[in-house]
Amino acid sequence: MNQFLFVVVPYLCLTTFVVGHLWRYRYDKFGWTTRSSQLYENRLLRIGSPLFHFGMLGVVGGHVIGLLVPQSWTDALGISEHTYHVVAVVGGLVAGVMTVVGMAILIYRRRTTGPVFSTTTNMDKVMYAFLGVVIVLGMWNTIAGSIMTVGGEYNYREGVSVWFRSFLAFHPDPNLMADAPVGFQLHALVAFGLFALWPFTRLVHVFSAPLGYLTRPYIVYRSRDDDQLGSHQPRPGWDRVG
């Protein structure tokens, strides 16, 4: 069972994530967008969206540090377990609260603003459910697990993180995950579900973060595509000669 939950399922989800993105990019560049609804409603979005997104950037950053940096490295830097714990919890709480509040505003907006709700696809709703559950479970782990220590103390950096790195190294050790509190198990599983859904939702816009904008020239010049004048591909038999 552990083998299935913490080895098979994650790898299936990861494969879907990678292959799905390749497929989506290959076949649906036109649909690759944030599908902004700012035109319909601006007041709530102005507050909710930056809160959520900047909170999310903090959350992702925290996960990268927590999951990918081994405890031995921070130990070697002389950062004590207690210091690390305090920084992680405080940072996690700030980012987490921003994310949750932002998400609450955005979901409220999506549900109550008529035009926004009517452009919400079924895929959006499923995605919101998964994303919401992942975030709530993550907050639970931070607050209940790390602050109030419900169900005993647990150092995820000796369990979940090690498992995650072994997973990325294609040498997974499911027992590490099996020993983790159920909150962490669920958080990881639902997150992998979200990863599997990712390429088929509007979340693909994450991979369009326009960092290239910082370095490209302001004005882009492009030559007309010589193989294709107008907006159609030439039909078979009308291809260019020479």
Added chain:
Amino acid sequence: MKVMAQMAMVMNLDKCIGCHTCSVTCKQAWTNRSGTEYVWFNNVETRPGLGYPRTYEDQEKWQGGWVLNNRGRLKLRAGGRFKKLLTIFSNPKLPSIGEYYEPWTYDYATLTEAPAQEHIPVARPKSLISGKNMKIEWSANWDDDLGGSTANAHRDPMLKKIADKVRFEFEQTFMFYLPRICEHCLNPSCAAACPSGAIYKREEDGIVLVDQDKCRGWRMCVSGCPYKKIYFNHRTGKAEKCTFCFPRIEVGLPTVCSETCVGRLRYIGLMLYDADKVLEAASTNDDQGLYEAQRDVFLDPSDPEVVREAEKAGIARDWIDAAQRSPIYALINTYKVALPLHPEYRTMPMVWYIPPLSPVVDVVAETGEDAEDTGNLFAAIDALRIPVEYLAELFTAGDVGPVDAVLKKLAAMRCYMRDINMGRDPDGSIPEAVGMTEEDMYDMYRLLAIAKYDERYVIPPAHAEQAHSLEELATECSVSEYGGGQHDLFGEGSGAPTPIAVENFQMLQDRQTSESLAGPEHKGSRVNLLNWDGKGSQPGLFPPQGDDS
């Protein structure tokens, strides 16, 4: 010197009667799809007025275009690259749908399906955004012909710059129409604002386009364009803009708006310009110097050195010929009667305007004086400072000098030509008074008054050897039964075939099966001929084909 060619347009505002034919035909051709209901690539505004979207010219508010920073270098008014990325999660300067207008249709079914009754049934307006009943409060030309201007006109950002005391006199005496399309700028701030780099300027003809596959819907271009001529398609989540009808231009046909213009007031032609000088010209210190600075960027296509450089840059011989015959070059540089719209935005716009003289003539005529007498007209141009100042706010960043000069040339042309038409001896002192020769004046008259189709539109086709694949010629087999052609070429399903993908599949299916107004309940019973362009067949027009056909 780096010679580049730019397809450009000039509109002679004297001839615009505000009939909106250009807007309607453009909409039929390009934006009759769901998601672009509120979008007019071409719109006609009554000035003074708020424009579309409302008060778009107020750059203090909308932060479009470029400004000079403290060091005299060009920067986007809305902020640099870092600021753009930091505000990407919620564009702070995006006009809401209310600033354009909430598109609507009418509940026509209550008219056609109402039973016999005492009271006439009423079709209520329904929002195309929310589907609910709505109160119509604004549209793309709500203040047409100064309608409601006592309530609205004082918000015209250009009028605000002129002294308050003259406002009402102004409204009584002066009004004109301003048709607008994308300016296809030499220094487009929309392209500079696009985080994805999806907006590009074509090297061959300078047309500015949005790559629909690269656009990610960040909406920064909408804010970046000071003319607000980039629109967000709220269905597809992508930016769209005027394409200068590039499929037509490529085969040497004028744009749809020009082709259908009733007043024949549009001119299309090539301009050669020095791409190396664009940035320097756009960085001119003085706002009022930008008009002259932009004229300096243009190259004389008859100059042998320019021709040599153009050939070196790979511009085809027939394109150089076309540039030499360009009516745009004549109007901008030879006769100097065309002026750019809002040069102070520093985008180097390429759709220029000949400011209108007719309102001045009308005022003189109303006084009972001879409205075609040079002295009277010149005096009127000098006396009617308010209209001239208003025009200067539009075309020369407030410098009345060039506007005065243009209006006087137009006035002189009227007077000079009247003598000829009345069979009197032409008076050589009239052209001289505005610094022109008699011959030039007559040529200008020919170009402005009677130029035929091929003189108004000098458009060299692209790659004649590929003509068969050009969209407008359509020599390909378009008979879909034989497996060729394109299914559902226009209207809803226009553009390249859309691949089925998880997300837009749902969207397309919803749209096709929706019970909302855009897709009426009894599909078979309603045929929408409004967005049918005559090609292909409209759903419901013919009975469905059997599988065996």
